[in-house]
Amino acid sequence: MAEANSTTVDMGVEVAGLRLPTPLIAASGTFGYGDEYREVADYDCIGAISVKGLYLEPREGCPPPRIWETPSGMLNAIGLQEVGIRRFLAEKLPAVRALGKIVIANICGSSLEEYGELSRILDHAEGVSAIEVNISCPNVAEGGIEFGCDPDMAARATEVVRRGTRLPVIPKLSPSASDMAAMARRVAEAGADAVSLINTIPAMAVDVETRRPRLANVVGGLSGPAIRPIAVRMVWEVAQGSRLPVIGMGGIANAEDALEFLLVGAAAVQIGTMNFVDPGVWRRTFDGLAAYCRRHEVAALRDLTGAMRPETAG
Amino acid sequence: MTLSEAVGGPGPSRADVAATLVARDQLSPDAQLLRFESEAPLQVLPGQFAMVRVGGGGLLRRPYSYCDLLDDGAFTLLVKQVGVGTRALMNLPVGAEVSSLGPLGTTFDPPPPDLTPVIVAGGVGIAPFVLFCRRLAESGRRGIVLLGGRRRPDLYLWEAFERFGMDVRVASEDGSAGHHGFVTALLDAALADAGRPFLYSCGPTGMLLKVAELATAAGVPHQVSIERRMGCGMGCCLGCVVWARPPSGGPAEYLRSCTEGPVFDAETIAWDRDPHPL
Numbered sequence: 001m002a003e004a005n006s007t008t009v010d011m012g013v014e015v016a017g018l019r020l021p022t023p024l025i026a027a028s029g030t031f032g033y034g035d036e037y038r039e040v041a042d043y044d045c046i047g048a049i050s051v052k053g054l055y056l057e058p059r060e061g062c063p064p065p066r067i068w069e070t071p072s073g074m075l076n077a078i079g080l081q082e083v084g085i086r087r088f089l090a091e092k093l094p095a096v097r098a099l100g101k102i103v104i105a106n107i108c109g110s111s112l113e114e115y116g117e118l119s120r121i122l123d124h125a126e127g128v129s130a131i132e133v134n135i136s137c138p139n140v141a142e143g144g145i146e147f148g149c150d151p152d153m154a155a156r157a158t159e160v161v162r163r164g165t166r167l168p169v170i171p172k173l174s175p176s177a178s179d180m181a182a183m184a185r186r187v188a189e190a191g192a193d194a195v196s197l198i199n200t201i202p203a204m205a206v207d208v209e210t211r212r213p214r215l216a217n218v219v220g221g222l223s224g225p226a227i228r229p230i231a232v233r234m235v236w237e238v239a240q241g242s243r244l245p246v247i248g249m250g251g252i253a254n255a256e257d258a259l260e261f262l263l264v265g266a267a268a269v270q271i272g273t274m275n276f277v278d279p280g281v282w283r284r285t286f287d288g289l290a291a292y293c294r295r296h297e298v299a300a301l302r303d304l305t306g307a308m309r310p311e312t313a314g
Numbered sequence: 315m316t317l318s319e320a321v322g323g324p325g326p327s328r329a330d331v332a333a334t335l336v337a338r339d340q341l342s343p344d345a346q347l348l349r350f351e352s353e354a355p356l357q358v359l360p361g362q363f364a365m366v367r368v369g370g371g372g373l374l375r376r377p378y379s380y381c382d383l384l385d386d387g388a389f390t391l392l393v394k395q396v397g398v399g400t401r402a403l404m405n406l407p408v409g410a411e412v413s414s415l416g417p418l419g420t421t422f423d424p425p426p427p428d429l430t431p432v433i434v435a436g437g438v439g440i441a442p443f444v445l446f447c448r449r450l451a452e453s454g455r456r457g458i459v460l461l462g463g464r465r466r467p468d469l470y471l472w473e474a475f476e477r478f479g480m481d482v483r484v485a486s487e488d489g490s491a492g493h494h495g496f497v498t499a500l501l502d503a504a505l506a507d508a509g510r511p512f513l514y515s516c517g518p519t520g521m522l523l524k525v526a527e528l529a530t531a532a533g534v535p536h537q538v539s540i541e542r543r544m545g546c547g548m549g550c551c552l553g554c555v556v557w558a559r560p561p562s563g564g565p566a567e568y569l570r571s572c573t574e575g576p577v578f579d580a581e582t583i584a585w586d587r588d589p590h591p592l
Contacts, residue, residue: 032550040330040415040548060568067545067553069374074545078552081568224373276374276546277367279330279415 009293010300011286013047015245015267016168016194018102018130020047022286023262023301027249027272028053028106028132028172029078033088034096040279045286047268048102050196051088053134055108056117058084068205068214073226073251074273075203077217080108085118089125097127104170106132107161109147115157119164131167133157136174136199148174148199151183155190162191170247173197173238175227180234181241188244195238196247196270198231224273225251232260239265239306253281255288262301263308329354333414335406336388342467345394345438346404347381355387356380356417360446361539361577364416365547366391371402375415377544377572379441379516382448382474392441392470418547420577422446422514422537424453429535430508431457433480434525436497436517437468442539443516444474451478458483458504458511462497462521466490481507498524505532513537515580526580536580542571549573557587 013023028050031037061081068075083092088105096103105128109115115133122128135157136148147153154171161169169191175198177183184195200221205214213219231250239246248266252258253274261269274281293301333350340346358380365375376399378391393403406412422442425431431450433443440461450457459480463469464487475482483500484492493500498521505511505528515525516539529536545551555568556575559582566584569575 030546030550032548036549039328061552061555064553064555064568065543066555067543067551069372072373074374076545076551076553081552081555273373276548276551278413279548 009290009298010302011290013268013302015247016130016170018048018168020102020268022047023268023289024258024282024285025050025104025247025268025270026275027270028134030272030275033092034101034103035099037275037279038099041275042283042286043099043101045282046101048104048129049096050104050106050132050270051092051096052082053080053106053108054082054085054088054118055080055110056085056114058082058087063216065214065216068220070205070222071226073222073224074276075205075215075220075222076200077215077220079217085121089121093125093127102129103127104130104132106134106172108134109157112156112160116160116164119161123165123167128167131161131165131169132196133161133169133171134199135171136176149176151177151186154183155186158187158190158192168193170194170196172199174199175201175230175234180237184238184242184244188242192244194245194247194267196249197238198227198234198250201227201230223251225253227251228257228260232264235261235266236264252285253277255285255292258285258289259292259304262304263306265306267302267305328416328418330413330415332411333389334411335408338408341470345392345468345470347471348391348393348403349388350391350412350414351386351388352414356383356389358383358389358417358445359421360449361422361442362417362419363547363576364391364414365418365544366403367413367415368399368402368406371399372397374545375547376400377541377547379539379576380417380445381441382444390444392438394438415547419572420575422539422577424449425455425457425512429510429512431455432504432508432511432513433457433459434462434497434501434513434515434517434521435460436462436521438470439517439521439539440470441516443514444471446514447475447478447480456480458508460485460497460500460504462486462517464488496524497521498528501525501528505534515539523585526583526585529580537577538580538583539576540571540578540583541576544572547572556583558583
């Protein structure tokens with residue numbers, strides 16, 4: 001395999017006012033608080049890190065079993081076990097800042113007030129560059145996906161975060177919304193700077209021998225390569241149907257996968273479940289993107305955003 | 315306190331390395347001891363594990379305790395067929411490569427000099443104790459090893475523990491070897507023979523629970539290795555949690571068996587809140 005020489009390709013992208021050195025972002029919930037993979041992942045290839053979703057207070061999460069593997073995918077119902085915003089700022093943020101990475105805080109609220117309070121706290125936080133608003137977790141009883149399915153609720157959550165901070169605001173959209181582009185337009189009107197999508201798809205699996213659900217929470221969120229074609233379609237719909245910059249994700253495992261998202265209109269992409277499978281995914285994807293750009297004589301990777309040709313292949 | 319903390323440094327650094335399967339020993343109809351040679355030398359402490367990725371073995375890596383570490387840098391894994399991950403590993407041709415991420419997790423503390431180690435292991439739960447007993451033997455220590463399984467062929471690597479000079483006592487549920495019944499029935503006598511025992515256990519949850527009850531009743535220190543379904547092994551997916559008190563103190567919470575474990579002080583685990591089927 002040819003060693004990628006990225007000096008000939010401009011790999012930087014700009015999204016929601018963030019200038020990222022690479023288009024690859026670590027997806028919230030798959031990369032801890034940012035420094036856990038420091039020994040095994042190539043951080044030079046990471047453009048930004050979206051940390052584990054934060055509430056005001058710590059949460060214990062769902063009982064186990066919490067995960068189950070499905071064909072090319074993974075079901076999870078973690079229930080947003082997390083340390084709470086204060087401990088994040090005091091104990092976790094310094095470690096990830098020390099790595100010199102752009103940090104995106106992912107926030108979750110069980111009420112509009114909580115979203116507002118979190119955004120006000122983060123507005124003063126040294127070292128947080130943007131806020132990703134989780135309005136789409138399938139595994140929490142309150143808040144979460146109910147904000148993500150209802151465009152009015154999504155818009156109101158976006159609005160309170162927008163009022164609370166000067167930081168870029170990036171709602172993370174649920175694939176459960178009936179019209180993704182309409183959802184994107186609503187959060188755009190409410191002040192979003194970009195959207196990220198897709199969150200996991202609500203799903204379940206059953207152990208037929210014991211006749212019990214595989215997850216204690218019964219229903220979980222499906223992620224991994226199994227959901228990628230759905231995610232690509234949704235990113236394409238949002239890119240077509242709104243003017244908001246899009247951060248795409250869903251089962252990205254290599255450069256070709258990332259390119260699909262870029263070509264249908266994503267300005268940047270997130271890598272999630274594949275962190276668990278292969279921490280080498282960062283270097284491989286980055287090198288593959290640079291090699292693709294050289295092979296196709298693309299001087300700047302950002303020129304690939306939305307560059308899909310409308311006619312079908314062959 | 316883990317061994318790595320005791321010696322004052324961070325644990326051995328982890329890496330994702332290619333490892334080549336060089337030998338396979340069929341221990342029973344559904345269990346194998348696999349020997350791998352790693353592309354880089356390994357520094358593994360007893361109790362630690364690797365997340366192994368094998369072609370055709372599903373999406374996620376699977377966790378395996380390092381069973382033994384050999385002088386030439388090779389390591390062994392004890393594998394019993396459970397699902398697609400273990401099946402792919404058991405069908406892997408000699409000479410093929412896997413990707414091995416490790417070493418991960420906490421370690422068994424060496425027994426204090428005045429205490430006698432007593433090990434209780436069920437089925438593939440013996441895996442981490444081979445390296446542990448090798449280290450005990452190297453430092454001139456001896457201990458009692460209680461092995462349990464359904465049938466005689468499930469008492470894996472029995473002879474390895476004898477080779478390390480351990481006092482090995484076995485139990486089988488069908489009576490085909492040793493005591494007819496559960497291995498935990500051997501525990502009272504072993505604790506009495508040890509005088510001042512330090513307990514270590516790994517195996518099915520029911521066995522661990524019984525050992526923990528007996529250890530608590532007898533006031534014996536007890537470390538337990540807990541296996542949970544894991545997604546990443548790196549502390550990020552939060553899939554493998556155990557309800558337990560953190561080592562730093564404070565109330566119980568969901569701790570990661572990959573990071574705060576797999577080896578826990580048994581008294582920190584709230585067994586009643588953690589009826590995990592695995």
